[in-house]
Amino acid sequence: AQKVTQAQTEISVVEKEDVTLDCVYETRDTTYYLFWYKQPPSGELVFLIRRNSFDEQNEISGRYSWNFQKSTSSFNFTITASQVVDSAVYFCALSEATGNQFYFGTGTSLTVIP
Amino acid sequence: KAGVTQTPRYLIKTRGQQVTLSCSPISGHRSVSWYQQTPGQGLQFLFEYFSETQRNKGNFPGRFSGRQFSNSRSEMNVSTLELGDSALYLCASSLATGTSAYNEQFFGPGTRLTVL
Numbered sequence: 624a625q626k627v628t629q630a631q632t633e634i635s636v637v638e639k640e641d642v643t644l645d646c647v648y649e650t651r652d653t654t655y656y657l658f659w660y661k662q663p664p665s666g667e668l669v670f671l672i673r674r675n676s677f678d679e680q681n682e683i684s685g686r687y688s689w690n691f692q693k694s695t696s697s698f699n700f701t702i703t704a705s706q707v708v709d710s711a712v713y714f715c716a717l718s719e720a721t722g723n724q725f726y727f728g729t730g731t732s733l734t735v736i737p
Numbered sequence: 738k739a740g741v742t743q744t745p746r747y748l749i750k751t752r753g754q755q756v757t758l759s760c761s762p763i764s765g766h767r768s769v770s771w772y773q774q775t776p777g778q779g780l781q782f783l784f785e786y787f788s789e790t791q792r793n794k795g796n797f798p799g800r801f802s803g804r805q806f807s808n809s810r811s812e813m814n815v816s817t818l819e820l821g822d823s824a825l826y827l828c829a830s831s832l833a834t835g836t837s838a839y840n841e842q843f844f845g846p847g848t849r850l851t852v853l
Contacts, residue, residue: 656839666825668844675839714780718839724793725770725829725842729779 626650627717629728636705637736644700644731646715652676654720657691657698662712662730674698705735739764741830741845749851755816758848762809762830769811770842771803774825783826786811787833815850823852 628647636642648657659671672682674691682689686703702709715728742761750756762769771783782795786805803813809830815822826849829842 658841660844665846667846668827668829670841670843673839673841720839724782724785724795725780726782727772727780729777 626726627715627728629713629715629731631731632729633732633734635734635736638707639704641701641703642705642733644702644713644715644733646698646700646728648696648698648715648717648726650696650717650719652719652721656718656720658716658718658725659689659698659700660714660716660727662714664711668714671700702733705733707735707737709733710735741828741843743826743828743845743848745848746846747849747851749853750818751853752818752820754818755814756818756850757812757814758826758828758850760811760813760828760830760845762811762828763843766830766832766843767809768831768833768840769805769809770829770831771811771813772827772829773797774827774847775823780827783813818852820852823850825849 626649631645655676657674660668661671662668672689679691688701690699712730712732714730717726744759768787770785772780774780783797784791784803785793789805800816805811825847827847828845831840831842833840
């Protein structure tokens with residue numbers, strides 16, 4: 624079974640619009656970690672954020688914000704006032720405390736149109 | 738600090754051949770993971786090494802193998818290449834000592850393998 628689901632395959636927005644990327648995960652562990660990575664056209668994945676399962680506080684970093692809700696097993700990522708440089712593929716990932724493996728979603732390709 | 742480096746960046750092989758890809762982790766990182774990335778499939782986990790030991794392996798056939806050296810550098814090998822092995826192969830390193838769960842992974846630029 625897929626442990627991380629990113630249902631949105633592709634999203635296009637016009638510059639300055641807000642956009643939310645969805646991530647739903649599945650795990651039986653009580654201790655786990657969630658991550659978001661960005662893969663720009665150059666190809667190299669860039670780490671954006673990590674949350675642990677005991678910290679449901681939302682986080683904001685500049686134009687980026689993350690909403691972690693254990694009740695719905697979701698860890699959504701919002702970009703406010705999108706810019707062309709935000710165009711990339713975004714991956715959500717899960718790692719479980721009992722394992723040594725990251726589970727990645729299939730990614731959401733975001734295109735910001737100027 | 739230098740990032741994760743992967744060599745070569747591009748490879749073209751034919752069916753039936755074998756290939757070896759190399760990964761040098763960030764200095765001080767002892768955990769190295771390998772992923773296969775194909776369109777529509779996302780990143781598929783291949784294996785993870787720590788201190789020269791394979792700790793975890795994904796669901797790939799035995800044609801895919803790897804190893805890690807004492808300096809934490811890692812190689813992965815694919816034997817008897819198939820057309821479906823064409824992909825971007827990504828290496829990631831992390832500071833993980835025990836479980837790898839907590840530490841974020843730092844990715845290299847990948848090796849683009851094309852099998853003809």
